[in-house]
Amino acid sequence: xxxxxxxxxxxxxxxxxxxxxxxxxxxxxxxxxxxxxxxxxxxxxxxxxxxxxxxxxxxxxxxxxxxxxxxxxxxxxxxxxxxxxxxxxxxxxxxxxxxxxxxxxxxxxxxxxxxxxxxxxxxxxxxxxxxxxxxxxxxxxxxxxxxxxxxxxxxxxxxxxxxxxxxxxxxxxxxxxxxxxxxxxxxxxxxxxxxxxxxxxxxxxxxxxxxxxxxxxxxxxxxxxxxxxxxxxxxxxxxxxxxxxxxxxxxxxxxxxxxxxxxxxxxxxxxxxxxxxxxxxxxxxxxxxxxxxxxxxxxxxxxxxxxxxxxxxxxxxxxxxxxxxxxxxxxxxxxxxxxxxxxxxxxxxxxxxxxxxxxxxxxxxxxxxxxxxxxxxxxxxxxxxxxxxxxxxxxxxxxxxxxxxxxxxxxxxxxxxxxxxxxxxxxxxxxxxxxxxxxxxxx
Amino acid sequence: xxxxxxxxxxxxxxxxxxxxxxxxxxxxxxxxxxxxxxxxxxxxxxxxxxxxxxxxxxxxxxxxxxxxxxxxxxxxxxxxxxxxxxxxxxxxxxxxxxxxxxxxxxxxxxxxxxxxxxxxxxxxxxxxxxxxxxxxxxxxxxxxxxxxxxxxxxxxxxxxxxxxxxxxxxxxxxxxxxxxxxxxxxxxxxxxxxxxxxxxxxxxxxxxxxxxxxxxxxxxxxxxxxxxxxxxxxxxxxxxxxxxxxxxxxxxxxxxxxxxxxxxxxxxxxxxxxxxxxxxxxxxxxxxxxxx
Numbered sequence: 001x002x003x004x005x006x007x008x009x010x011x012x013x014x015x016x017x018x019x020x021x022x023x024x025x026x027x028x029x030x031x032x033x034x035x036x037x038x039x040x041x042x043x044x045x046x047x048x049x050x051x052x053x054x055x056x057x058x059x060x061x062x063x064x065x066x067x068x069x070x071x072x073x074x075x076x077x078x079x080x081x082x083x084x085x086x087x088x089x090x091x092x093x094x095x096x097x098x099x100x101x102x103x104x105x106x107x108x109x110x111x112x113x114x115x116x117x118x119x120x121x122x123x124x125x126x127x128x129x130x131x132x133x134x135x136x137x138x139x140x141x142x143x144x145x146x147x148x149x150x151x152x153x154x155x156x157x158x159x160x161x162x163x164x165x166x167x168x169x170x171x172x173x174x175x176x177x178x179x180x181x182x183x184x185x186x187x188x189x190x191x192x193x194x195x196x197x198x199x200x201x202x203x204x205x206x207x208x209x210x211x212x213x214x215x216x217x218x219x220x221x222x223x224x225x226x227x228x229x230x231x232x233x234x235x236x237x238x239x240x241x242x243x244x245x246x247x248x249x250x251x252x253x254x255x256x257x258x259x260x261x262x263x264x265x266x267x268x269x270x271x272x273x274x275x276x277x278x279x280x281x282x283x284x285x286x287x288x289x290x291x292x293x294x295x296x297x298x299x300x301x302x303x304x305x306x307x308x309x310x311x312x313x314x315x316x317x318x319x320x321x322x323x324x325x326x327x328x329x330x331x332x333x334x335x336x337x338x339x340x341x342x343x344x345x346x347x348x349x350x351x352x353x354x355x356x357x358x359x360x361x362x363x364x365x366x367x368x369x370x371x372x373x374x375x376x377x378x379x380x381x382x383x384x385x386x387x388x389x390x391x392x393x394x395x396x397x398x399x400x401x402x403x404x405x406x407x408x409x410x411x412x413x414x415x416x417x418x419x420x421x422x423x424x425x426x427x428x429x430x431x432x433x434x435x436x437x438x439x440x441x442x443x
Numbered sequence: 444x445x446x447x448x449x450x451x452x453x454x455x456x457x458x459x460x461x462x463x464x465x466x467x468x469x470x471x472x473x474x475x476x477x478x479x480x481x482x483x484x485x486x487x488x489x490x491x492x493x494x495x496x497x498x499x500x501x502x503x504x505x506x507x508x509x510x511x512x513x514x515x516x517x518x519x520x521x522x523x524x525x526x527x528x529x530x531x532x533x534x535x536x537x538x539x540x541x542x543x544x545x546x547x548x549x550x551x552x553x554x555x556x557x558x559x560x561x562x563x564x565x566x567x568x569x570x571x572x573x574x575x576x577x578x579x580x581x582x583x584x585x586x587x588x589x590x591x592x593x594x595x596x597x598x599x600x601x602x603x604x605x606x607x608x609x610x611x612x613x614x615x616x617x618x619x620x621x622x623x624x625x626x627x628x629x630x631x632x633x634x635x636x637x638x639x640x641x642x643x644x645x646x647x648x649x650x651x652x653x654x655x656x657x658x659x660x661x662x663x664x665x666x667x668x669x670x671x672x673x674x675x676x677x678x679x680x681x682x683x684x685x686x687x688x689x690x691x692x693x694x695x696x697x698x699x700x701x702x703x704x705x706x707x708x709x710x711x712x713x714x715x716x717x718x719x720x721x722x723x724x725x726x727x728x729x730x731x732x733x734x735x
Binding site for chain 2: 077094261287376
């Protein structure tokens with residue numbers, strides 16, 4: 001797809017370097033000339049936004065690590081000292097903390113875009129799976145990062161999530177206990193756990209950066225998918241990446257930064273939890289343990305299953321579904337723009353996931369609809385637990401039943417033959433430059 | 444605090460397993476805590492709005508409430524006397540940009556004795572504080588603090604305004620919210636009933652389960668009696684005024700860089716909006732000949 005290189009070294013030193021390490025050629029071919037479908041909409045800007053998020057997290061994280069102390073007695077106060085006594089430490093820390101949320105917001109939109117436009121289908125399965133791996137690594141990194149301030153919610157979160165592995169005691173007695181002891185570096189979450197989480201939290205972002213490199217490589221082999229899901233047929237279907245998408249991505253990144261900055265400067269703790277401003281204390285358990293917002297749907301799935309081991313498996317399986325997706329969706333049509341039935345099920349899937357997130361933030365015994373009160377004056381009715389069960393079943397059914405069957409029975413709409421067809425009545429070939437068919441669609 | 448954190452790994456493991464049961468058990472009923480809706484603060488807080496600033500006079504009065512009342516039981520380990528004179532602080536003046544030079548902080552610190560070691564003999568001594576010293580803690584350690592306060596150490600106040608739902612409004616509500624306990628509520632000796640303190644009073648309530656009062660049992664008795672602190676600027680020292688001022692002071696200590704954050708935020712927002720506008724126009728111009 002990248003075609004033959006148009007790079008011509010102009011100077012002696014460029015020719016010398018090009019014969020030895022053609023890095024300028026590589027940059028020009030992949031970041032400047034790269035032919036990109038001309039119909040990518042704003043949903044396609046989130047890849048660039050995510051790259052910026054990763055760079056921001058690594059830069060702010062490296063600076064925070066210069067001041068942070070990964071010690072159970074000092075971690076909490078060292079974070080506060082960063083906010084108080086390090087020059088612009090408050091800014092660096094708020095950018096890093098809110099950056100995690102912004103990163104997940106962008107990645108969820110990026111994933112939803114991939115689902116809607118069928119970006120996981122052949123020949124992009126490896127690209128999609130690399131993305132799923134990045135997402136898993138992000139979750140591990142974010143979880144360990146949230147532990148580092150060593151507040152009450154950090155501690156409780158570390159206990160709850162690492163203790164999930166003790167469910168494997170139900171497979172082989174002692175196995176789960178051995179895993180948790182190994183993870184904790186002791187018999188409970190403590191200073192040793194904090195120190196290793198810090199080490200891994202510093203390591204994993206660089207692993208993510210490496211997989212992102214593979215992700216972009218795997219993108220550049222088949223080239224971008226696009227909103228109509230039809231392969232690029234001719235040069236008329238594409239524009240060079242630069243300046244067309246550098247400026248479009250640039251605008252989207254800048255607009256995203258407005259939202260980012262609003263959280264950093266005007267609501268820096270809106271996405272956090274007040275309990276995490278209390279230093280970790282193993283003897284006091286917070287009344288209401290909730291993970292960060294971006295984990296809530298999976299937390300709800302975990303709690304919706306009464307049996308511990310199956311709850312853990314259901315939670316990890318819900319992400320496993322994403323890995324299997326390229327082979328679960330049997331439809332030959334990529335874009336859901338031409339799959340009206342699948343579109344409705346996908347919208348329901350997104351709503352179900354958001355609903356699971358809402359359930360994850362509530363207690364399972366809370367009522368969605370209160371019908372009355374029992375003898376203890378506790379409300380009775382339709383509890384969060386049952387709503388999360390219904391939504392979790394739909395979550396799984398979407399992958400395991402709906403997508404496999406829909407591809408066989410659904411009648412898709414007529415798909416355009418080329419990318420240029422939907423905008424240019426004659427298919428884009430015979431139109432003189434400048435005579436735009438639909439000027440209102442410009443820009 | 445640190446001593447508690449180091450101890451009892453097995454109990455922590457037990458708590459962990461308890462949590463897990465709770466998580467995996469799903470339908471396990473959770474003891475519901477309740478509290479009354481927080482009070483409206485008369486006049487509101489000047490720093491609440493996106494660009495709001497602290498009222499310096501209120502910060503000064505709030506510091507006085509802290510120093511004369513709160514600090515006899517509560518520590519505030521993250522604060523140093525110099526912080527009081529830094530930009531945005533209660534005693535900052537244009538004349539002394541460097542807080543360590545400020546005579547106000549030097550004078551405030553000099554009145555306070557802090558524990559130290561004699562550099563020649565190594566003996567434990569008390570010496571006058573300097574601006575660089577952290578606020579003196581009322582008790583030598585958490586065990587002593589707990590022993591003197593009915594078995595539980597009073598929480599450190601450094602970040603209190605960020606560590607409770609409602610923040611300064613919660614602090615105001617607690618400090619002004621002490622009322623006579625309703626008939627049928629057993630309040631243990633030395634403790635108090637406060638409707639704004641989150642708790643579950645089911646066990647202390649003699650009446651029906653349907654009428655359990657909101658709130659909880661708090662270890663701290665009512666403190667801010669009218670006139671308890673004399674304000675040097677002549678402000679009438681009501682319970683509400685003292686509570687509002689100390690809540691303002693605690694909001695500041697919880698995030699001393701808040702004003703700096705908001706000022707920077709305004710500049711960043713203006714920059715980003717203009718820059719996004721320029722990028723959008725560039726985008727329209729570059730794409731003007733591409734039908735898509």
